[in-house]
Amino acid sequence: MTILGIESSCDESALALFDPNRGVLGQWISSQVALHREYGGVVPDLASREHLKNFPALLDLMEAECETLDYDVIAVTLGPGLAGCLAMGTALARSLSLATGVPVIGVNHLRAHAFSPFIPLHEGEPDRFPERFRELLPHLGLLVSGGNTLLFRIGEDRRPLWLGGTVDDAAGEALDKGAKLLGLPYPGGPEIERRARAGDPARFAFPRAFSGDRGALKFSFSGLKTSLRYRLADMAPEEIAACRDDLCSGYQEAVVAALAGKVAAALDRYPCASIGLSGGVANNGRLCDAMRALAARRQLPLRISRPEHSGDNAAMIAFAAHCDPDGTIPDTDDGFRVAPAWEPFSR
Amino acid sequence: MIEELKRGLTTRSPEDTEAAGRALAGELPPDITLALSGPLGTGKTTFVRGLARGWGIRETVISPTFQLYAVYDGDRRLVHFDAYRLESPEAADDLLIEDFLEPPYTLVVEWPEKVAPWLPEPCFQLLFGITGEHRHIILLNEEMP
Numbered sequence: 001m002t003i004l005g006i007e008s009s010c011d012e013s014a015l016a017l018f019d020p021n022r023g024v025l026g027q028w029i030s031s032q033v034a035l036h037r038e039y040g041g042v043v044p045d046l047a048s049r050e051h052l053k054n055f056p057a058l059l060d061l062m063e064a065e066c067e068t069l070d071y072d073v074i075a076v077t078l079g080p081g082l083a084g085c086l087a088m089g090t091a092l093a094r095s096l097s098l099a100t101g102v103p104v105i106g107v108n109h110l111r112a113h114a115f116s117p118f119i120p121l122h123e124g125e126p127d128r129f130p131e132r133f134r135e136l137l138p139h140l141g142l143l144v145s146g147g148n149t150l151l152f153r154i155g156e157d158r159r160p161l162w163l164g165g166t167v168d169d170a171a172g173e174a175l176d177k178g179a180k181l182l183g184l185p186y187p188g189g190p191e192i193e194r195r196a197r198a199g200d201p202a203r204f205a206f207p208r209a210f211s212g213d214r215g216a217l218k219f220s221f222s223g224l225k226t227s228l229r230y231r232l233a234d235m236a237p238e239e240i241a242a243c244r245d246d247l248c249s250g251y252q253e254a255v256v257a258a259l260a261g262k263v264a265a266a267l268d269r270y271p272c273a274s275i276g277l278s279g280g281v282a283n284n285g286r287l288c289d290a291m292r293a294l295a296a297r298r299q300l301p302l303r304i305s306r307p308e309h310s311g312d313n314a315a316m317i318a319f320a321a322h323c324d325p326d327g328t329i330p331d332t333d334d335g336f337r338v339a340p341a342w343e344p345f346s347r
Numbered sequence: 348m349i350e351e352l353k354r355g356l357t358t359r360s361p362e363d364t365e366a367a368g369r370a371l372a373g374e375l376p377p378d379i380t381l382a383l384s385g386p387l388g389t390g391k392t393t394f395v396r397g398l399a400r401g402w403g404i405r406e407t408v409i410s411p412t413f414q415l416y417a418v419y420d421g422d423r424r425l426v427h428f429d430a431y432r433l434e435s436p437e438a439a440d441d442l443l444i445e446d447f448l449e450p451p452y453t454l455v456v457e458w459p460e461k462v463a464p465w466l467p468e469p470c471f472q473l474l475f476g477i478t479g480e481h482r483h484i485i486l487l488n489e490e491m492p
Contacts, residue, residue: 010413010414048441048442048443049441080414081414082414082415082416082442083443083444083446083447084441084442084443084446084447145413146412146413147412147413147414148413165407165409166409167407167409168392168393168396168408168409168410169392169409169410169412170409170410170413172413173410173412173413177387177388177412180387181387181388222361222388222392222393222410223361225387225388226388226389226390228388229386229387229388229389229477230477230480233477233480340418340447341417341418
């Protein structure tokens with residue numbers, strides 16, 4: 001029952017094979033800098049036609065690397081994402097389906113991110129996965145990327161529920177745009193993290209939106225960006241250059257504290273058996289440390305998605321088709337359309 | 348609000364900026380493209396949130412930088428477009444927006460300079476700037492320069 005995953009919701013074209021009895025067999029992705037891109041930086045070309053060029057090459061790679069290429073289901077991202085890009089992935093899925101007679105199902109990209117921290121859990125012992133997964137439920141997840149900042153809870157029935165999100169900028173976007181304001185090169189998020197390690201997080205304090213209102217499960221990073229702008233306007237270029245590491249550290253700390261603080265607030269309200277972190281910003285070491293500290297304080301297991309499952313990737317799409325069947329849509333003759341604004345979670 | 352913005356409107360908080368957008372929404376002809384120019388952190392997305400509220404859209408209006416554009420339906424259909432990550436007008440063409448969206452809709456574009464030849468006419472330009480801490484200025488040009 002091998003699943004072929006296809007992802008093309010935004011910049012990245014990706015394929016993966018997942019076998020529920022063995023785990024992820026392989027994944028093929030159009031760019032090796034996927035991790036950095038998730039922070040929301042400028043990419044060479046967002047055009048849908050890039051996917052059209054990438055997919056045949058990826059298919060060739062996959063066929064060359066697999067001794068026997070056999071799959072029983074095709075799982076493709078239907079949304080959310082850019083309509084033109086999504087259409088390329090679904091067109092590929094349907095073409096392969098016509099050629100092979102294998103059925104297609106549509107997967108929600110953000111739900112796939114939500115379940116991605118559990119891929120390694122499955123890989124360890126596929127047979128015991130249902131039971132080991134159940135022990136981690138209910139689960140509180142934080143999904144952070146260049147375009148999304150979402151809090152959700154996976155209930156004991158495996159259904160994810162929406163708890164909160166950003167009201168303006170995504171966390172990855174805040175890091176990237178902060179880097180831009182600080183004059184740092186692309187990719188901005190990792191550059192802020194690198195410099196922040198050498199800086200003093202307490203020297204410059206930046207605002208943490210909604211931190212006083214612990215009940216409000218929402219994020220805002222737009223005011224943080226503006227406050228950095230005000231701060232820099234008061235400083236001479238030499239002064240900025242001399243304090244850049246401290247500025248990075250203080251700014252990153254505000255983002256991380258806002259994220260971890262709301263996870264803590266959500267746990268107070270919705271007790272959970274585990275915590276998770278997914279999306280491209282899961283590669284930020286400082287955020288991982290803050291989540292580890294929180295997990296230790298609450299004595300809860302923490303699941304962080306692996307780098308190869310954090311950015312946009314097809315392994316998570318194939319895995320979600322197996323692990324989260326409620327989040328999929330079967331291909332029927334009348335209604336298999338791209339869903340650019342598909343809401344991932346019930347509210 | 349159009350007249351105030353033509354003279355240059357000072358806002359002192361995100362709420363002010365949002366209110367200005369809301370007020371402009373009621374005065375804006377339906378076939379106008381709005382081009383929002385100005386540096387990071389000056390209030391462009393906040394202003395678009397105001398426009399959305401003015402058109403009866405209640406959804407959360409988030410920054411479209413990563414997703415490139417978002418569509419909201421209210422009294423008008425608002426297409427909130429952000430060219431920050433695009434490198435050329437051709438890249439905007441390649442998004443095939445017209446193929447996936449039926450008019451009428453009002454297009455509001457952040458970072459319009461990056462896709463200037465692509466912007467549908469007629470187009471109003473709004474310039475966003477900061478004159479001091481908690482003093483932002485918004486200026487309307489009835490033509491894109």
